[in-house]
Amino acid sequence: MTGGAVAIAEPATVDAPAGARAADPSYAVLVVSPMRGALDELCGFVAETLAGESVFPCRGAAEAVAKAQTAARGRQSIAVFVFDFRGKPVGDLASHLRQAHKAFPHAELVVIADPCDPNAFAACARVTTAPETLTFLLAPLHPDEARRALRRVAERYRTMNESLRAAATRERAIMRLETEARELRARLDIAMHAARHDGLTGILNRAGFVDELAARLGRRRQMQTVLLIDLDRFKSVNDTLGHDAGDDLVRKICAAMSAIVSPGDVLARLGGDEFGIILEGATTAGVAEFCSLILRVCAQSRRVFGHEVQVSASIGVAYGDENASQVELMRHADLALYAAKKEGRNRYRVYDTAIDKAAKHRLSIESGLERALNTNQLAMAYQPIVKADTGEVMAFEALIRWNSPEYGVISPVDFVPVAEETGLILELGDWITRQALKDCRRWNGPYVSVNLSARQFLRHNVADRILQYAEDADLPPQRIQIELTETAIIDDVERADQNLKILRAAGVRVALDDFGTGYSSLVYLNQFAIDCIKIDKSFVDNITRDRQSAVIVASVAKLAASLGMSVVAEGVETADQQQALIAAGCGALQGYHFGKPMSAQDVAVFMAKTIGDRMLAAAS
Numbered sequence: 195m196t197g198g199a200v201a202i203a204e205p206a207t208v209d210a211p212a213g214a215r216a217a218d219p220s221y222a223v224l225v226v227s228p229m230r231g232a233l234d235e236l237c238g239f240v241a242e243t244l245a246g247e248s249v250f251p252c253r254g255a256a257e258a259v260a261k262a263q264t265a266a267r268g269r270q271s272i273a274v275f276v277f278d279f280r281g282k283p284v285g286d287l288a289s290h291l292r293q294a295h296k297a298f299p300h301a302e303l304v305v306i307a308d309p310c311d312p313n314a315f316a317a318c319a320r321v322t323t324a325p326e327t328l329t330f331l332l333a334p335l336h337p338d339e340a341r342r343a344l345r346r347v348a349e350r351y352r353t354m355n356e357s358l359r360a361a362a363t364r365e366r367a368i369m370r371l372e373t374e375a376r377e378l379r380a381r382l383d384i385a386m387h388a389a390r391h392d393g394l395t396g397i398l399n400r401a402g403f404v405d406e407l408a409a410r411l412g413r414r415r416q417m418q419t420v421l422l423i424d425l426d427r428f429k430s431v432n433d434t435l436g437h438d439a440g441d442d443l444v445r446k447i448c449a450a451m452s453a454i455v456s457p458g459d460v461l462a463r464l465g466g467d468e469f470g471i472i473l474e475g476a477t478t479a480g481v482a483e484f485c486s487l488i489l490r491v492c493a494q495s496r497r498v499f500g501h502e503v504q505v506s507a508s509i510g511v512a513y514g515d516e517n518a519s520q521v522e523l524m525r526h527a528d529l530a531l532y533a534a535k536k537e538g539r540n541r542y543r544v545y546d547t548a549i550d551k552a553a554k555h556r557l558s559i560e561s562g563l564e565r566a567l568n569t570n571q572l573a574m575a576y577q578p579i580v581k582a583d584t585g586e587v588m589a590f591e592a593l594i595r596w597n598s599p600e601y602g603v604i605s606p607v608d609f610v611p612v613a614e615e616t617g618l619i620l621e622l623g624d625w626i627t628r629q630a631l632k633d634c635r636r637w638n639g640p641y642v643s644v645n646l647s648a649r650q651f652l653r654h655n656v657a658d659r660i661l662q663y664a665e666d667a668d669l670p671p672q673r674i675q676i677e678l679t680e681t682a683i684i685d686d687v688e689r690a691d692q693n694l695k696i697l698r699a700a701g702v703r704v705a706l707d708d709f710g711t712g713y714s715s716l717v718y719l720n721q722f723a724i725d726c727i728k729i730d731k732s733f734v735d736n737i738t739r740d741r742q743s744a745v746i747v748a749s750v751a752k753l754a755a756s757l758g759m760s761v762v763a764e765g766v767e768t769a770d771q772q773q774a775l776i777a778a779g780c781g782a783l784q785g786y787h788f789g790k791p792m793s794a795q796d797v798a799v800f801m802a803k804t805i806g807d808r809m810l811a812a813a814s
């Protein structure tokens with residue numbers, strides 16, 4: 195090649211090159227020269243050198259940029275601009291070069307220059323910020339050298355382009371991952387929220403509450419006070435009005451409590467009808483006031499599914515000093531709640547050491563009682579129930595006794611409720627019933643009156659069991675009376691009614707124990723199959739002292755008689771009480787005045803003695 199001439203080939207003038215494949219398009223090479231002849235020749239040379247690429251002849255940078263943009267829209271990469279401006283002003287070259295570089299900053303720039311024109315070099319170098327993409331081919335061109343240089347430039351572009359593309363792919367992958375991570379986080383947030391919140395009310399649930407308490411204690415900033423709130427007798431709302439009504443009531447009470455809990459404090463629903471509150475930095479007086487407010491709010495009467503419903507609440511309170519753990523604090527509040535319930539509900543109790551002692555005692559009773567059942571530490575005692583006027587023994591009430599080698603004599607008042615809670619009452623109750631029926635079989639005449647706790651009585655097959663035990667003991671059901679409290683009946687009205695009907699049909703008598711201490715009226719209770727009511731000792735205690743008690747007992751006895759029920763007065767300790775009770779219309783009496791609870795063996799002696807006494811009295 196001489197005089198800057200190159201071998202002439204057909205110029206490639208394709209705008210959208212036919213050879214370009216969609217998946218792997220060829221590169222675009224733009225040859226720019228204002229000199230027609232040189233342009234054609236150079237295009238031919240480039241096309242032959244870079245076979246397979248698309249070569250575009252252009253008279254200037256503007257045309258080159260336009261063609262390159264069209265090619266780029268056809269998804270071609272703009273690889274190389276080749277400029278041949280030999281003999282033209284340096285300024286022209288630089289301005290064309292600048293246009294191309296500005297439009298396609300990644301493209302390689304090749305300038306064919308005269309070796310004796312240093313100005314051209316300097317002007318070109320100033321145009322590009324990436325001098326490594328600027329290549330000079332010195333005229334006259336040596337074809338081999340020029341080919342090698344062009345191929346090197348094309349190759350360099352290919353490498354650069356691939357790495358750019360890889361970087362772009364990477365970038366896209368990273369963006370996709372980031373989007374996915376964001377979505378995942380959002381989903382996780384939703385799941386976390388659901389895991390920590392209550393579906394019904396939207397406030398924190400137990401898990402959320404416990405987390406929050408732990409976090410607050412961990413910060414050790416201020417005193418944290420935990421309140422556990424339990425609605426009293428909520429179950430009966432569920433039972434009588436249905437679960438939807440129960441849910442509605444829970445939502446309404448929750449909303450009312452939310453309104454009085456400060457924004458910095460925490461309210462959570464821990465379970466069915468149980469709520470938790472964390473107060474921060476509250477004083478003792480402040481807590482007392484807050485508890486009273488909560489009690490008032492809970493006790494408000496509310497309209498639920500067309501019914502006026504009123505419940506009360508019990509609250510257990512525990513203060514957490516800086517050393518308290520969340521587990522301990524929850525346990526203390528729970529024990530205090532238990533104490534509040536036990537003391538009569540609709541109140542709050544603050545945890546103290548007495549509560550802790552009681553809990554430990556309960557625990558020891560719990561474990562001791564199970565042992566007692568299996569090691570003959572339990573025995574039955576029987577207390578006579580007599581005719582009010584003649585003193586004739588009608589029946590014996592069966593009362594359980596526990597003689598513990600560790601704790602001495604333990605009152606049933608202490609251990610029966612524990613057995614109720616733990617469920618041991620079922621086993622214990624079976625033992626009591628069998629024993630009492632067996633003992634009664636040996637007496638001539640008097641029937642036996644057996645106490646059944648609520649849990650025991652609401653067992654589904656309790657009637658069948660009792661009748662089975664009667665058969666086992668060979669005792670006619672007519673000689674059995676069961677004593678139930680009001681709660682045993684109204685806790686599950688339907689089941690109680692069913693059990694009562696079976697027992698009554700078989701001839702078993704039913705007595706309502708502790709009458710006057712509950713809330714239900716006798717007229718309401720009359721719908722259940724009840725034979726007899728036992729008037730609580732608290733009325734008997736006062737009957738000789740205050741007129742009101744006498745009036746109450748008299749009116750209860752009268753009403754009971756009109757409903758076809760008999761009346762037994764409990765806890766009669768004096769002859770005066772006996773006289774007052776007879777005057778009030780009580781047909782039967784029970785109490786120390788007639789006989790204390792005694793062992794089964796002593797019953798026979800007692801019977802013989804009373805019969806003897808009565809015969810003597812009759813003879814005199």
Ligand code: C2E
Nearest residue numbers: 592593594606607610626645646647765766767785786791
């Ligand atoms: P309750 O059913 O009201 O039994 C009457 C309680 O009053 C008995 O106490 C009895 O000894 C006592 N008592 C009777 N007359 C007098 C009196 O004149 N003066 C005084 N101060 N007390 C009198 P006890 O045996 O300690 O039983 C207490 C409670 O424990 C019972 O009250 C009953 O609720 C429960 N209980 C006792 N035995 C059983 C049982 O076998 N099963 C169940 N489920 N509960 C039982």
Ligand code: CA
Nearest residue numbers: 591645677707
């Ligand atoms: Ca009783």
Ligand code: CA
Nearest residue numbers: 707708728764
């Ligand atoms: Ca009683």
